[in-house]
Amino acid sequence: xxxxxxxxxxxxxxxxxxxxxxxxxxxxxxxxxxxxxxxxxxxxxxxxxxxxxxxxxxxxxxxxxxxxxxxxxxxxxxxxxxxxxxxxxxxxxxxxxxxxxxxxxxxxxxxxxxxxxxx
Amino acid sequence: xxxxxxxxxxxxxxxxxxxxxxxxxxxxxxxxxxxxxxxxxxxxxxxxxxxxxxxxxxxxxxxxxxxxxxxxxxxxxxxxxxxxxxxxxxxxxxxxxxxxxxxxxxx
Numbered sequence: 001x002x003x004x005x006x007x008x009x010x011x012x013x014x015x016x017x018x019x020x021x022x023x024x025x026x027x028x029x030x031x032x033x034x035x036x037x038x039x040x041x042x043x044x045x046x047x048x049x050x051x052x053x054x055x056x057x058x059x060x061x062x063x064x065x066x067x068x069x070x071x072x073x074x075x076x077x078x079x080x081x082x083x084x085x086x087x088x089x090x091x092x093x094x095x096x097x098x099x100x101x102x103x104x105x106x107x108x109x110x111x112x113x114x115x116x117x118x119x
Numbered sequence: 120x121x122x123x124x125x126x127x128x129x130x131x132x133x134x135x136x137x138x139x140x141x142x143x144x145x146x147x148x149x150x151x152x153x154x155x156x157x158x159x160x161x162x163x164x165x166x167x168x169x170x171x172x173x174x175x176x177x178x179x180x181x182x183x184x185x186x187x188x189x190x191x192x193x194x195x196x197x198x199x200x201x202x203x204x205x206x207x208x209x210x211x212x213x214x215x216x217x218x219x220x221x222x223x224x225x226x
Contacts, residue, residue, distance in 0.1 A: 037163075045155070045163060045206050045217040059213035062120060095162055104210030105153035105168030112162060 002026040002108045004096050009113030016086050016117070022079040022096030022110055030054075030074040033099035035106050036081045038092035046092070049081070050099065064090075086117045121145050121209050123218035131226040138194040140221045142207035147187045151211035154183055154192045157220075158203045167192065168210070197223070 008020040020036075036048040049060045049070040058070050069082040079096050093114050097106035122145040132138050142152065150170040155163040165174050167183040170190055180195040194201055202225055207218040 044220045045157070045208075047208070047215045047217060050213075050215070059215075061214045100165065100168060100174075103169040103172065104151060104215070105165050105208070106163075107165045107174065109162035109164075 002098070004098065004108060004110035006094060006096050006110045006113040009094065009115045011116045011118065012086055013119050014087060014117055017082070017084045018086065018115060020081040020083070020094055020096075020113060020115070022081075024077045024079070024098070027098070028074070029072060029077050029079065029098070032101065034070075034072060034079045035097045035099055036070060036079075037095045037097055037106070037109075038090075039095070039112075040089075040092040043092075048094070051079070083115070086115075088117050091115060091117050120214055121148065121212060121216055123207055123209055123216050125205075125207060125218040125221050127221060128219065129222040129224065131224055132197050133226045134197055134199055136197045136226075138197055138201075138223060140192045140205055140207075140223075142185075142190045142192070142218050144188045144190075144209050144211075148209045148211035150186045151209060152183070152185070152190050153208045153210055154181075155206045155208065156201075156203045157206065163206065166205075194223075 003025045006022045035050040051070045067085045071080045093112040095112045098108040100107040152170045154167040157163040171183045204220045204222045
């Protein structure tokens with residue numbers, strides 16, 4: 001069974017940092033592009049970043065470029081999101097997701113982890 | 120970046136109704152569009168990618184069409200489990216972007 005489990009969500013002060021891990025099971029992430037998507041409370045979905053199979057290609061939303069870093073450890077079957085210089089507007093549930101092999105689109109999602117940025 | 124819009128923002132419908140949601144891109148995206156369903160408190164679920172390819176396990180009452188800048192998601196006969204928010208996402212160029220969502224609720 002394919003599973004993605006995010007963790008690391010917390011209350012953090014503005015300007016602080018946080019690292020979110022996402023552990024995959026039931027498949028090898030080494031074969032897939034992987035994505036982070038976030039959703040602010042009561043709001044819509046926002047695509048954050050993605051990374052290709054070997055980590056050589058990374059793409060970011062303008063809203064997080066230069067502050068967030070996506071990475072992966074294929075040996076550990078894990079995806080990460082390093083978030084620096086956090087702002088109140090980064091408050092959201094963060095989902096990790098697997099990109100479909102057949103075409104773009106995220107076909108499996110984790111349950112999400114809540115990041116709250118507040119003083 | 121490519122901007123996505125959806126209409127309507129919400130729709131009230133009854134079980135058995137036909138529901139159509141429109142998604143428009145600010146520039147041409149070929150057939151690079153995905154549709155998701157999200158229920159309250161849950162992660163999104165991929166319904167359709169490549170504008171019209173139904174994902175495995177998704178009921179055939181869902182269908183997608185369109186290319187270029189205008190796309191539609193149609194639910195041919197609304198079922199109780201279909202009340203949710205639906206999002207489109209362009210997958211043509213990075214950064215990928217989502218539409219603002221369409222909430223389908225009970226009339």
